[in-house]
Amino acid sequence: MPTAGSRARAGTAARVQLVISRSLPFLVVLLTALADLLTPEEERFDRLLVAAPPLAAVTWGVRGTIGIGLLAMAVRVLLGFDRGDSPLTGSFEGETVLAVVTAASAWASRIRTRREQDLRELTAVAEVVQRVVLRPLPHRLGRFELHLLYVAAAAKARIGGDFYEAARIPGAVRVMLGDVQGKGLGAVETASVLLGAFRASVHDAPDLAALADRLDEGLARHDPRDPGSDATERFATVVLVELPDDRDVARFLSLGHPTPLLQHGSEVRDVRFAAPSLPVNLTGLADSRHRTEEVPFGPGDRMLLYTDGVSETRDRGGAFYPLEARMREWSGEPAPEFLARLHRDLAAHGAGGLDDDVAALLVVRPPDAS
Numbered sequence: 001m002p003t004a005g006s007r008a009r010a011g012t013a014a015r016v017q018l019v020i021s022r023s024l025p026f027l028v029v030l031l032t033a034l035a036d037l038l039t040p041e042e043e044r045f046d047r048l049l050v051a052a053p054p055l056a057a058v059t060w061g062v063r064g065t066i067g068i069g070l071l072a073m074a075v076r077v078l079l080g081f082d083r084g085d086s087p088l089t090g091s092f093e094g095e096t097v098l099a100v101v102t103a104a105s106a107w108a109s110r111i112r113t114r115r116e117q118d119l120r121e122l123t124a125v126a127e128v129v130q131r132v133v134l135r136p137l138p139h140r141l142g143r144f145e146l147h148l149l150y151v152a153a154a155a156k157a158r159i160g161g162d163f164y165e166a167a168r169i170p171g172a173v174r175v176m177l178g179d180v181q182g183k184g185l186g187a188v189e190t191a192s193v194l195l196g197a198f199r200a201s202v203h204d205a206p207d208l209a210a211l212a213d214r215l216d217e218g219l220a221r222h223d224p225r226d227p228g229s230d231a232t233e234r235f236a237t238v239v240l241v242e243l244p245d246d247r248d249v250a251r252f253l254s255l256g257h258p259t260p261l262l263q264h265g266s267e268v269r270d271v272r273f274a275a276p277s278l279p280v281n282l283t284g285l286a287d288s289r290h291r292t293e294e295v296p297f298g299p300g301d302r303m304l305l306y307t308d309g310v311s312e313t314r315d316r317g318g319a320f321y322p323l324e325a326r327m328r329e330w331s332g333e334p335a336p337e338f339l340a341r342l343h344r345d346l347a348a349h350g351a352g353g354l355d356d357d358v359a360a361l362l363v364v365r366p367p368d369a370s
Contacts, residue, residue: 018059025056025068029075036079046079050098053105057112065109069102133192137166137361141173144243145364147335149343151309152357161187162307162359163195167202171245174202174211177361178238178257178280179307190234193222194280208240208253209290215255215280235281239305241363243297248365250297253290255279258311261327262295263302268328271295300367302335309356310342316351335362 028051035045049072056068073095080094137146146166161180166173176198180187197218198211205211215238237257243250252260252271256279259270275291297303304327313321326345330338339362346358 021055021059025052025060028052028055029068029072033075033079046076046094049073049076050101053098053102054108057105057109060109061113062106062110065106066102069098069105073098073102133188133195134163135165137164141166141168142243142245143365144173145335145366146175147339147362147364149339149358149360151343151359161191162309162357163191164359164361165195165198165202167199169203173243174208175241175243175305175361175363176202176238177305177307177359178236178255179309179357179359180236181234181279183357186230186234189224189229190219190236193219194236194238208242208251208292211240212238212253212255212277212280212290219281233281235279237279237308241303241305243363243365248296248298249294250303252293252295253277254293256282258306258308260306261304261324262297263304263327263331264296264298265300266328266331268324268331270324297365299365301365303363304360305363306360307357309358310346310360312356313346313350313358315349321346321349335364338362 029049032045032048035048039045052072053065053069056065060068076094076098134150137148139145139147148164150162150164152162161183162178163180164175164177166175178191178194180190180194194215197215200218201211201214205214219236236255238255239257239260240253240255241250241260250262252273254271254273254276256276259273261268261270271293273291273293277290304323306323311321311323315321326342327338330341333341339360342360343358
């Protein structure tokens, strides 16, 4: 999810933009009146007052829009008196035009405010769905810290095809990060099914291989209520991690997922999988057993799990994002700042910004963890 700093900056920018937008109608009225008063009588600027009500409709409500329209009409009458215009001839036509424009602007403002209310309700529903489907990760599980960056590619979306979960089980911590093929509601549905399968099985699956099998079984048993849903036809890449309490190791099982990175001091390396499994929902295409890799993971070490929205972000020249080099470069950064820098750097590196879901989970074993 976007960091607190990026959300604060976005909120500040939005507030500044709103203040400027709401001030524009008054600025138009003020500048028009000054221009009309300070120039010769034959040069008339009062016609520009007609722009004030439409500008007001962009950010003001119905009453505010009507009020600004009435203000523009009053200013136009006063400017006419200053020039000596006859109220029955010089102002009637212009006042009529302003009244019509004000009425149309008020109608447009009413439509906009209704749509904004609908959007607020949909956003509230999306936030509830996110808390149910993609629950916030605890900052700490057992002796391990968890730090997450999650950004959905769809504009204003809260959930995409990337998914994550972590659970404390007797004697260990288990973590999952995955990425559903494709985008849209079908990808979100597939992600929710796999999250449900993980949560139902993580505590009693004897090992990561059994847990991987249950992810496949959960998707195979899913019965979409929507006849047009393609959720069960999609595949997903997944990486499963187990961090035991009694040993300074990490166990990994990859289902076609991008390779995790391990950091020990300033040294960064990837996890080598001798025989990675096929993605979830494709494992039936090959007759093979899941193979788990075990690597050292001691106090002070960090691991980065990520989706291809991170590793496959390209710049305008087509070069992939140098994730391993960045992790090495920022090896001394605190975990929250590392993810904040990663988010900013990814957005700057991508040609036109981020065009795919992004999920990155940094797991930290603090030096003093026991």
